[in-house]
Amino acid sequence: MKYRRLGDSDLNVSEIILGSWLTYSGGVERQNAEACVHKAFDVGINFIDTANVYGRGSAESFLGEVLQGIDRSSYVLATKVYFPMSDTDQGLSAAQIRKQIDASLQRLKTDYVDLYQCHRYDENTPLEETMTALTEVVQQGKARYIGFSEWSPSQIQAALNLPNVAKFVSSQPQYSMLWRKPEAEVFPLCAANGIGQIVWSPLAQGVLTGKYKPGEAPPQDSRAANSQMNGFMGDFLNDQILSAVQDLSAIAEELNISMAQLALAWVLRDQQVTGAIIGASRPEQVEDNAAASDVTLSAAELQEIDRILQPALAATATR
Helix, strand or coil, X not given: CCEEECCCCCCEEECEEECCCCCCCCCCCHXXXXXXXXXXXXXXXXXXXXXXXXXXXXXXXXHHHHCCCCCHHHCEEXXXXXXXXXXXXXXXXXXXXXXXXXXXXXXXXXXXXXXXXXXXXXXXXXXXXXXXXXXXXXXXXXXXXXXXXXXXXXXXXXXXXXXXXXXXXXXXXXXXXXXXXXXXXXXXXXXXXXXXXEEECCCCCCHHHXXXXXXXXXXXXXXXXXXCCCCCCHHHHCHHHHHHHHHCHHHHHHHCXXXXXXXXXHHHCCCCEEEEEECCCCHHHHHHHHHHHHCCCCHHHHHHHHHHHHHHHHHHCCC
């Protein structure tokens, strides 16, 4: 496992990050979920990402239990705030941030998180109020650093322009071979301001593993076949994209790596990407994904990937 510095922070984090969005909020049996966390540590992953809204607290509670007894200084723990936790609890107001950070810490059974992230931008709360409250959280030692997920360039810049507030060190955008929109504006703006990228869905919700075949029903045990877990897969499942992904298998075979490793290595080729967040339901998946940290793709291989995916990229560019 290789490690990279997260933005302007002093956090050295693994290139592969264990996420908990659909997996450890109830989507995976407890025994398997625990095995995945332990396997992550075994293979050198030191960064775990979660959010209060995942299972409305259940992912945080699970992690709080399974991480007990593990040296707190040995791993980096990140969570998020914004989405509804009840009919009245949502957003990034000062009151919500104060309430939700305390609730998250209680569920996680820790005194602090290393990274506290705005899960989205709150149009209903003045940015100054949000940033002041986040600064308070840092000053109180409840979070070491702050970040955001899926903010627009103008929103990011507005936060950077505010004086006397804590500075963001991380951005969490969707990014994969099939979803490259952050490259145009978000990546360069963040790079110029000491903000690292910890990207989600680097496998395009599992599509880049090659498990989904054009013209065929998804495997019964897959995310696409699960109505509770497939809400974000959308256009990635069209036959044009699935056919292009199948054509990538020749590159993976030639390199003697899995399709997942190919997709993760592609994301990590960019030094602006600090790490890629994976979701795993079995410890073997964690081990396979972690091995991508040791894969380097040549210029010729990257060029061939782009050639194969060109029709698929044209299809996703309009989304």
